[in-house]
Amino acid sequence: xxxxxxxxxxxxxxxxxxxxxxxxxxxxxxxxxxxxxxxxxxxxxxxxxxxxxxxxxxxxxxxxxxxxxxxxxxxxxxxxxxxxxxxxxxxxxxxxxxxxxxxxxxxxxxxxxxxxx
Amino acid sequence: xxxxxxxxxxxxxxxxxxxxxxxxxxxxxxxxxxxxxxxxxxxxxxxxxxxxxxxxxxxxxxxxxxxxxxxxxxxxxxxxxxxxxxxxxxxxxxxxxxxxxxxxxxxxxx
Numbered sequence: 001x002x003x004x005x006x007x008x009x010x011x012x013x014x015x016x017x018x019x020x021x022x023x024x025x026x027x028x029x030x031x032x033x034x035x036x037x038x039x040x041x042x043x044x045x046x047x048x049x050x051x052x053x054x055x056x057x058x059x060x061x062x063x064x065x066x067x068x069x070x071x072x073x074x075x076x077x078x079x080x081x082x083x084x085x086x087x088x089x090x091x092x093x094x095x096x097x098x099x100x101x102x103x104x105x106x107x108x109x110x111x112x113x114x115x116x117x
Numbered sequence: 118x119x120x121x122x123x124x125x126x127x128x129x130x131x132x133x134x135x136x137x138x139x140x141x142x143x144x145x146x147x148x149x150x151x152x153x154x155x156x157x158x159x160x161x162x163x164x165x166x167x168x169x170x171x172x173x174x175x176x177x178x179x180x181x182x183x184x185x186x187x188x189x190x191x192x193x194x195x196x197x198x199x200x201x202x203x204x205x206x207x208x209x210x211x212x213x214x215x216x217x218x219x220x221x222x223x224x225x226x227x
Contacts, residue, residue, distance in 0.1 A: 035216065037162075045154075045162065045207050047216035059214050095161055102211050103152040105173065107161040 002026035004096055004108035011114045017084040020111045022096035029077035030054040032098040032105070036070065036081045039110075040092040048094075050101065051079055086115045119143040121208050121219035128225040131198050137222045139208030140190040151191040152209045153182055155202075156221075162207065166193060200226050 007021040022034060036048040049060035051070040058070050069082045079096060094111045097104025120142040129135040139151065151169050154162035164173055166182035169191065179199075184191045191210075195202055203226045208219040 037216075037218075044221040045156075045209075045218045047218060050214075061215060097162075099164075101214060102150060103164065103167050103209060103216075104162075105164055105167075107163065110161050 002098070002106045004098055004106055006094075006096060006108040006111045009112040009114070011116065012086050013117055014087055014115055016086050016115075017082060018086060018113050019080055019082040020094050020096075020113070021078050021080050022108050023076065023078045024098060024106075025077065027098070027106075029072075029074060033101050034070075034072070034079040035097045035099070035104050036068075037095045037097060037104070038092040039095070040089070043092075046092075048081070052101075053079060083113075086113075088115050091115045118212060118215070119217060121210060121217055123206075123208060123219040123222045125220070126223040126225065128227055129198055131200060131226055133198050134194065134196040135198060135224065136192050136194045137206055137208075137224070138188075138190050138192050139219050140188065141210065144212070145186065146184050146189045146191055146210075147186050149210050149212060151182070151184060153180075153191075153193045154207045154209065156205045156207065158204075165206075195224075198226050202226055 003025045005023045030053045033050045035050040051058045053072045072079045096108040099105035122140045153166040155165045156162040170182040179196045181194045205221045207221045
C-alpha cells in the first residue's frame with residue numbers, strides 16, 4: 001500500500017536549520033507532487049509549498065520564500081524539506097503529502113520540530 | 118490571494134446529519150476545486166472529499182461535498198453521524214498553484 005514515512009522528531013536552537021525527509025513507497029515516486037504542510041500546536045494547517053519529483057520543480061508559499069528549500073532524491077524515492085533561520089514560532093508538526101498539484105491524497109505521519117533555546 | 122472561512126465548531130448527535138461550511142472571501146468558489154480533510158486528534162489529515170464532491174475509495178458515502186455559487190461557499194455534509202466522525206475538518210482550495218486552507222472546524226458528536 002502507499003506509504004509516506006517521515007524522519008523523526010527534531011529539537012533545534014533558534015537560528016539553526018532543520019531538514020525533514022519523506023520516503024515514499026507503494027507508488028511511482030515521480031508520479032505525484034509532494035507538498036509540505038505544517039501545523040503549530042493547537043493551530044490549523046498551513047501550506048508551505050510543493051516539489052515535483054519528476055523534474056525537481058518547486059513552488060513555495062510567499063511566507064517561506066528565502067527560508068525553505070525542497071529537494072528530492074529519486075533513487076531512494078525521498079523528498080526533503082529544509083527550513084533555515086528557525087524561530088520559536090516554527091515549532092510545529094511538519095507533514096508531507098503526495099498527490100495532485102491541487103490536493104494531497106497520501107499523507108506522512110508528521111515530524112515534530114521543536115525550536116527552543 | 119483569498120481566504121476560506123469555516124465555523125470554529127459544530128456539534129450534533131449520533132445518527133443525525135451535520136453540514137460544515139467553507140466560504141471563499143474573493144473570487145468564485147467554482148473557479149477552483151475544493152477538498153475536505155479529516156484530522157483526528159494526534160493523527161495526520163486524511164482526505165474525505167476532493168474536487169468539490171468526489172469521494173476517495175474507502176470513504177463512506179455518508180460523506181458528501183457540494184458547492185453553492187450563490188453563497189460562494191462549499192459544504193461538507195456528514196449523515197448518520199457516528200462517534201468516530203468526531204474530528205477537525207479542514208477545507209482546502211488553491212490559486213496560482215498555492216494551496217489555501219480554511220481555519221478548521223471541530224466536530225463534536227455527542
